Amino acid sequence: MSDTVADFILSRLKQWGITRIYGFPGDGISGLVAALGRDDEIEFVQARHEESAAFMAAAHAKWTGEVGCCLATSGPGAIHLLNGLYDAKLDHQPVLAIVGQQGRNALGGNYQQEVDLQSLFKDVASEYVHTMMAPGQARHLIDRALRIAQARRSVTCVIAPNDVQEAQAVEAPPHAHGTVHSGVGYQAPRLLPADKDLAAAADILNAGEKVGILVGAGAIGAETQITQLAETLGAGVAKALLGKAALPDDLPFVTGSIGLLGTQASDWMMRECDTLLMIGSRFPYSEFLPEEGQAKAVQIDLDPTMVSMRYPMDVNLVGDAADTVEALLPRLKPKTDRSWREKIEKKTAEWWDGVEKRAKESADPVNPERLFWEASSRLPDNAILSADSGSSANWLARAIKIRRGMKASLSGTLATMCPGVPYAVAAKFCYPDRAAVAFVGDGAMQMLGITDLITVSKYWRDWADPRLVICVLANQDLNQVTWELRAMADSPRVDKTQDVPDIDMAAYAELLGLKGLRIDRTEEIGPAWEAAFAADRPTVIHATVDPDVPTLPPHITMEQAKSFMSALVHGDSEAGGIVKQAFKRVTDR
Incomplete structure (x- = not known):
């Protein structure tokens, strides 16, 4: 035909x-x-x-x-x-x-x-x-x-x-008026700022004594250049959530995530810096950036319509992150005073020590931060990580140490529920020889992830490396919204909207021919991760975690504190557990 x-x-x-x-x-x-x-x-x-x-x-x-x-x-x-x-x-x-x-x-x-x-x-x-x-x-x-x-x-x-x-194809239009003759192929241009703008940016960065760098998804692929830049400027580097994999977390000057899900080291750096350099990021939360007027600022971004939108920049450099930083480097003077860098590294080391300490705090039954902390050191090389929106994103941002070669992403700007599992499934089709891990709340898992497990059961035998691990944070609560009610809406937990049915996802996985594991006690966390990464098929870990463990922001506003206390006073059903867990975390900070 x-x-x-x-x-x-x-x-x-x-x-x-x-x-x-x-x-x-x-x-x-x-x-x-x-x-x-x-x-x-x-x-x-x-x-x-x-x-x-x-x-x-x-x-x-x-x-x-x-x-x-x-x-x-x-x-x-x-x-x-x-x-x-x-x-x-x-x-x-x-x-x-x-x-x-x-x-x-x-x-x-x-x-x-x-x-x-x-x-x-x-x-x-x-x-x-x-x-x-x-x-x-x-x-x-x-x-x-x-x-x-x-x-x-x-x-x-x-x-x-x-x-x-279903009509018969027309391979080529006639050579006549009113026809379109298009071709195949796209070659991305090399986009670089003008020399005068690079010089102006270098003047600001050279004059700064306390330089803080913020990178986002647009900085992925520029690790070598940004590392050299940070070393030259004696700067620290914070990461927006979509830039989690832009730089590995084992670099001592990488302060980790920024914002509500961010680290105290990143928060401190932004509060104390006198110079801000944003690279490939449109991080929207201005309260976590320097106060207006505090810092001189430079931004590097591909999109000229999005520069100087989050902070009033002194110089905007429109260009590719790697190429622009490469062009900027010869104009920069190495900082001889390393006291700022030393403080950043000290704050960062203290943060990671604190993560480990908080992860090891007791909870009822399992501390969710411990789940991520124990996973972090066991992740296979070149693993691809995804998280759903919700508390799973919080713990990914804070407790997982990204290593070189890893990838990580989630729904950034839309912050929608349900992409965690399909992101991981796509990772296995794109890189069938690499392990993929998805961290998903039980709410998102029941909304859409449960059906994606059927897709996994259909295709997993075609993958060179069958390891796809889906870790379900089962707390029978739409946990992120519950905490938002407490912290921002002056409301206690609304049980009739927040309760999630208790479904054994490990047992469901077994029904589909996948491996199912349960974590109901702290001592089961490490062995479960090891078994999942040694499995000969995709694995679902059903982890029963404590919904009362708070993901406290790096700094707490008076409004948030008042809203939180109002929620407790007005009869939150989890008040006892909240007070206990919050006290532990506040005293650890």
Whole structure:
């Protein structure tokens, strides 16, 4: 049979280097499903839900730097993609969504599953969303969508009515007026600031006596340059959450995470520095940056529209992190006074000593920080880590020491529930020879992660290294929201909204042919991690953790303290345990 438009779409995707599509079938994409059946090169990963498919595509982009691609049917399937696509959009990841639509003749007729997809996707795919109304559009729509996704680091969308998918392909448009002749390929430019701006930035950094550096996801890949920069300036380096893997935590001047989930060392550095350098970060919480006017400031970012948004910068350097720092280094003068650096290293060492001490505090039944602390030293080399939004993200940020070669990510700006497991699943498809670990709360696990375990059971035998460990923090509580109620809403725990059913995730894993382990006592933590990393199949660890162990911010405002006390006074159901655990942690600080 002649190639259809759907066959042509797959062929064009392959020319662009797309080798994997995450999705779920439906009759709105029957033409594409049939074409996938005729193709033996593109891998199709069947997620259990389109939301998971979009999360996997977003994670694919984060883990590899390539465009992630997801596929969904018309109407409800397309709608289900949205949360995962917003995760990609807000974290600036290149993702192409291909979605089906009803036949052209039916459009506008209130047909079954007819949704105005152009309007639906116009925000999440604001850089590019188009409907393929004729076979001759297939070439330039796919080309533009992929090129824009890469150039703008954004989500793009191509909507394909099912009758167009099944039509005969048009390989090349005629050489005539009104036709488009697009080509394949995108080469990223080398973006560097002007010499005068580099000189101005160097003047500020050279004059600073107490330089603090903040790096984010945009600094990933610039470890060598930033390490040399920090050594030259005698500076410390704090990390925004998406920049967790930008520098390893065993460097003594890396102060760790910043913000509500951050370390006291990072907080101290930002409060005391006289010069701030932000690299590849749009960290939004100004209360954790220096007070306005306290520090001279320089920012390095690829996006000229996002510089000087979080702090009033004296110099903005628009460019790639690694190349810009490389160009800046010859202009910098090594600091001879290392007293600032020595204080930073001392504060950082004290922080990690405190993490270990707090992790070893008793809890009922298991201290969640101990769970992460014990995992940290046992993580395989080059492991890929993900966490869901919630208290699991807090402990990942604070208690896991990232080593060279590791990757780590989560939903940063959207901070949505449920990406933890699909991120880890995508990691196994991208790097089947590396171990992956997901830390997930029981709320997120029950919302979507439980279905992703079925996806794991379907595919794990294809992975060169079968180790995928999903650690479920089971506390029968939507814990992050509970603590937010106490700290920011003057409210005690609302039991009827916060209670989570007690489901044995280890037993559920065993039903699927995976390995299931339980941690119900402190002494079981280390052996469970060792068994999981020695297993011959994916493992789910069901860890019964204490919901009353607080993740205290590095500094507590008077408003937070008042709200917290109000929650206790007004009859929080966990008041006794909270007071006990909070007292331990405050006295350890």
